[in-house]
Every structure is written in structure tokens, then in C-alpha cells.
Amino acid sequence: MLKRRKADGREAGRGGVRGAGEPWGTTAGAAGAAGAGVRPERHEHRARQLAEHWWNRLIEAVYDRSFSEQTELYASSQGTLDYVLNTIGQGAWGVLFPLLTVVATQLAGAEDAGMFTMAFVTATMLMYIGNYGVRTFQVSDLEENESFSAYVIQRVVTCALMMGVGYLYCRARGYSGPMYAICLAVFTYRMVDALADVYEGRLQQVDKLYLAGISMGIRSVLAVVVFTVLLFVTRSLQVASVAMAVCAVASFFVVTLPLTLFETPKSRAPELVEVKELFVDCFPAFAGVFLYALIDNVPKFVMEGSLSYDNQTYFNAIYFCSNSILMMAGLVYKPQIVRLSTIWADRGRRARFDLVIVGMLALVAVIVAVMLVFTGLIGVPLNGLLYATDFERFRTQSYLMVVAGGLAAGADFLFQILTVLRYQSAATLIYLVGFGVALVLSFALVRTLGFDGAVWAYLVSHVVLFCLFVARYVVIRVKSR
Template identity: 30%
Template sequence: MEKKPSLLKGTIWNTLGSTMYGANSFIMLALVSRVGTVDQAGYFGIAFTTAQILYIVGLFGVNTYQMTDYQEKYCFSDYAKGRIFSCALMLVGGLLSIFLLDFTGEKSVYLCILTVLMLLNAVGELYQSLFFQKNRLDLSGSALFYRTFWSLFAFVVVLLTTGNILLSIIVQTAVNLVVTLYYALRVAPKFISKTAAPLRHGAVALMMECLPLFLSMFLMNILINASKYGIEFLMDDTAQGYYNMLFMPAQVINLCSQFVFKPLLNRYASLFAEKQDKEAIFLLIKQIALVLGFTLICCVAAFILGPEVLGLLYSKDLSAFRLALVLVVLGGGVFACCQLFYYVFVILRRQKWVLGIYLGASAAAFIFTAALVGTLGIVGAALSFILIHLVILAAYAFLLRLFLRGRHHA
């Protein structure tokens, strides 16, 4: 085994990989918006959003568990078998989505190809999580970076050359396949233990243990995008195109929170394992403060120059959406804080609690989205995004306090 790299090197690669992955959807939507019409941006945006939710089905909540399975309760073959099952489920989900969402024409074609692309990302994540689990954050980050970079590069070149969105996605998918195979066949084998699985039928046990995580992540992504689906059902494709353009900065906020949090997952696991709860909570509070501070700066920037900057990027006039943009950015910060709590609950192995939070929030999401999108349009969609995640954040904070108090008095 190679000598373990420094934490700094791992952090840098994790940052580069996360940045590239986060920029991927931003760049794709920006180019589609520039090359196509607002309606086409709407078609592509809702298809891409649905494919990303199907990606969660492909992960089945196993990736987060695998990354933090430092004691290797399950062997790699268990994770691989589980991924085969979840990817098959993902393909079935893609077909069902076309019918349930009544996608036709360009939307259905985009969804089919993008689902295959996301399936490859789910396979790639299996190996990236393996590297992370083995404390090779550098390899995990670099694999994510190169897989995303080369496939995105192919998309950009083909789209700018031909102006054909569908052809660009097909070529992007083919390149993604090649790079994913490289990491699966050339890099990963030396990290895979040859010992037998510690549990009989380990893959089944693994999937059952991760089922609450999967359902939580699935509901989480439905809730993240509830405002988009509200627009899909209550407004038109033009509104969908504009809202998808405005929504991108929220993903940037969450991306930055991952830079702050992911490199310290092992630190959290150690602190909670040693019952150093005060130190863990202090670390969490510091990271939340950093995220919120960054969010406020972004809100000010979005108010002053946001529509103009995004307008130049997308080659569309967004001047009428200044308030909606600020609200979306604020919602992105609240969502990022929810993500931090999510990782903490996974480390504490409180998957069922997370599921309970998102089940409860689903009812609130339906009410907020239907009422606000129906009355305020795009601004209402942004408001519903904020309110949904404030409910989730409050539930996380309450249950974490309850858990720690109970452990302290036990």
C-alpha cells in the first residue's frame, strides 16, 4: 500500500473534486441556457433534477455509511453487490418517472440519457467511498475530479462545436464510462480486502441497515427540489427554466459547506466515539457559523450584482428575479446547515431519526409548496425552499440535543 498522504493533500483533492462536481451542473445548465431557449433550459433542468434524485436511488444511502465504516463491518463485495441492486432499482425508477411526471418529447429523452450518466456516477461513488474509507481522501477527491472533469470537458466541446444538446450528453456519458472503468479496474483493486465477509448474506444486511438512510436521502432530495416540481405542476416550462438558473447559487453554498465538513468526518467519529460531546458540538457550531457567514456575504452579493452576473452567464435577462435570487441563496445556506447535521446523525448511527425528520417535513413541504408557488410564483418557490429547511434544521437541533442529554444522563 502506498504511503498515506498528508491531511492537507487530501483536503486539497477533496476540495478540487467537490468543486468540479458542484460546478458540473452549473456549467451544463449555463451552456444549455446559452445555446438553447429558456424553455429548453426548463426541459433540461427538470430532467437533470429528476436524474439526480434517481442518483440517490443508485446510492441507496450506502455511500455515506461506507465512507464512515472505518471498522469495516462490511467488506467491499457487500458494497458492490448492494450497488448492483440499487442501480437496477434506479433504472426502473427512471422508467416510472417518465410516466408519473408525464414527460414527453425532449424531457423524456434527456431523462433517459441523464439517468445513465448518473448511474455511472453511482458506480464511481462506490470506489470513491472505498478510498475515503481507507483514509485516502486524496484518491477519493482526485477520482471525483477527473471523472467529472473529463466527461464535462467532452460535453462542453461537443455542445460548443455542434450546438446539439443530446449528442453532447451521449458523448459525456461515454467518456464518464471510460474514466470510471479506469478507477474500478486499475486503482481500486489494491484497496480491496481479500478476506471473507464478516457476515453471511452481508449485502442484504447492509441494504437493510442503510434503508433508513436511503429513504432519508431520497426524501431529502425530493424536499430540496419540491419547489421545482411545484413549478413543474403549477407553472410552465419558461418559469422552470428561469427558476433552474436562479437555483444554482444554492448548490454553491452547499458545496462550500462540504469543503468545511467532509475532511473532518473522521474527527467527529472519534469525538463521539470517545463521548467528547462538548468538543464535537463546539466544532459543529464553528462550522455552522462559517457556513452562515458565507451565506450572508453571498446574499449581499446576490442582491447587488446577482441577476446581472447570472444574466451574463446564462445569456438571459434575470433582472426581474432579484428578490427570488436572494431568497434562494439564503435557502441554500439553511440547507447546507441541514447537511452538516445529517452527517452527524449518520456518524451517531441514528438513521431512523433522520428518516423521521424527513417524513415529517414532507407534509410541511407539500403545504408550503402548493400554497406559495400557487400564489407567489417563483418568489413563492424560493420561500417554500427556505421554510422547508428551517423546519428540518429545527428538528435536527432538537433531536441532537435530546440524544446527547440522554447519553449524558445514562
């Protein structure tokens, strides 16, 4: 895993500073290197070694007044390690919301947990503003036509916009007291997620996806631990939510930011035109993913105005099975985006590209079948245990949500493919149609069928979305022959 890179002579000229390429978990250090001279004993616990090694590396960077010029330690193209650690990181991120909802339900009750889940749903939707649909565009920018610094500037602007929209949303909804405090804290947490995404995308761009997985995993695990402990001690969702946000900010500055600067090449100076190009080129992708977020959440927002908050808790409980399919599929295809870009660039290999598409959709179908069996045998009774209510009444709805999850995963995969093909603008109209369908169905069905109406609206919206994406991809491939 180790990689050596010349560090511009810094090692030779300063006593006690770690040399290039030293093994993971070891440090060199003399007493004068601002605390960087602590060497773990040979038999100390591995976790302590890693923590001390990382702390020493941070101290060195501060001492040198440079992060991006420090020596890289970890190699690219790690293959299996990329999949394993990225899967762990993505998995931790994916189960964050379900775990927090379960904790909130057990410690604060279904009604208050419903308030928290509504805040988290809104924050996740706002995060699409922060991300602006740039990640796939960034990691498939193999020639680095846009500088990484430009990506960062663009992301800071969108994150600020995300928080501004979140504040206006709270004012428009008339939130106050606990709900207002919870929303702002959760919005901040998701904003950090969006900001970290551009740095983790940089790690993926230089083929160090496993490091991005580590960054995401640390942030997510810390959030669950801090939220759970604070809620258990204080029984206050406001306090727990604020602590979670503070923890996310700390992990960004201690782990994500320095890790990216350490392990990726220093970016050239940004140009204003690059930032403008990112906003223009990625707008179709942003419009698509934001509209998808609306499609995914319209039933929940309509429910908030018609049903009690405990229905939010129950809907999200069965929604998590659906969302897990999307997450599992993403773990397979997202690490392959760079490779898919390379295959598509070679016109002679486009038949193979089609086989990848068919194979991925078949895999999604298998995941859905497995999840249906799991839901029937384990999922329904497990939800009843976790949420302390009878989920047998939601068995049919749970099956419908699993099918909807498979359709959502297939549609999202095809959207990523359109972005790789640079046809992301074609997705905007598809998502717009899907949003219109979701909006009409949600208002009509939730107000007539209640909870069941929200489930049916969710399912039919994703049927429409998937069919439109399949049709659009077929048209593109016919024209590109």
C-alpha cells in the same frame, strides 16, 4: 506520497514489470510486457507522463489478470493534499450542473435548457436511490464490519433499481422524443456517479481521500468538455447528453475502478447477510436523504406542471447559489467524518464534539453572509449575463435562496452527525415532516404566486427542517450525558 507494499513476488519473476514504489510518472518496461515498456522522456510534458504511466499500470494489471493485487503507489493520511484535491474534485462535481445549464442556455435557448435542467434535477434525485445513504456509513465503518465487496454488490443492486425507477418515471410523465432521450442519458450519467461513489468511499475509508477527489474531478471535467463540444457542433441536447453518459462510463472503467482496486486492500469475500445488513442498517439514512431530495425538488416538479420550462432555468440559476453553500460546507466537514467518529467513540471527548458542531454551524453562517454580499454585488448581474435575461427582477428571490442554502447546509451537516452517532433513523421522521410541509406549500404557493411561490416554499421548508434537526441533536446529547 509514495508507499511500498510487497507485491507477492511478481516483480522478481517477470521482466519489464514495474517494481514496487516507483515514482509517480515513471514506468519500467521491457519490450515484452504487453506495451508496458514505454518510458517517458525526461523532458516530456507532465500530463503526458501521467497518462502514459497510468496506461502502463493498467496494461500491467491486465497482463497479471489482477487489479487488486497490484502494488500500491500512494500513501494515506495526506492531510493538506486530501483537502486540496478533494476540494477540486467536489468543486468540479458541484459546478457541473450550473455549467451545463449555462452552456445549454447559451447554445440551445432557455426553453430547451429548462428541459435539460428538469432531466438533471430528476436524475440527481434518483441518484439518492443509487447511493442509498451508504457513503457516511461506509467511511465511518472503521472496523470494516461489512466487507467492501458487500458494499459493491449492494450498490450495483441500488443502481439497477435507480434506472428502473427512472424508466417508470419517464413513462408515467409521458415523456417521448427529445425529453425521453435526454432523461435516459442524464439518468445514466448520474447512475455512474452513484456507482463510482462506493469506490471513492472506499478510498476515503482507507484514508486516501485525495484519490477520490481526483476520480470525481476527472469524471466531471470530461463531462463538461464533451457535452459542450458536442452541443456546439450538433446543437442537439440529445446527442450531447448521450455523449456525456458514454464519457462517464468510460472514465469509470479507465480511472475510478482500477484506481480503487490498485490503491486499497483486497476485500474479503462477501456474505449475503452483509448485503442484507447494509440495506437494513442504511434504510433510515436512505429514507432521509431521499425525502430531502424530494423536499429540495418539490417546488421544481410543481412548477413543471404549472409554468413554462424557462422558469426551471431561472429557478435553478438562483438555486445554484443556495446549493453552493451546501457544497462549500460539505468540503469542510465530509473529510472529517472518520475523525468525528473517533472523537464520538471516546466519551471523555464529547464536549469537544459539541464544540465542533457549534463551530461548523457558525462557519455556515459566515458562508451565508459572504454569499449574500457576493449575490448582491456580483451574483445577480452575473446571472443576467450568463443566462441572457434580466435577473434584477429576481434579486429578492436570490437573497431568499441564499438563506435557504445556509439552512440546508446546517440541516445536512446535522444529518451526517446523526449518522455518525448511529441515530440516522431519527432523521427519517424529520425529513418526512419536512416533505409534508414542502408538498403543501409548493402546491399552495406555486399555483397562487407562481415563481415567487416556489422560492418561498423552498425557504420555509428548510427553516422547518433545520429547526427539527437542531432540536433532535440537543435531545440526543442530553440523553447521552
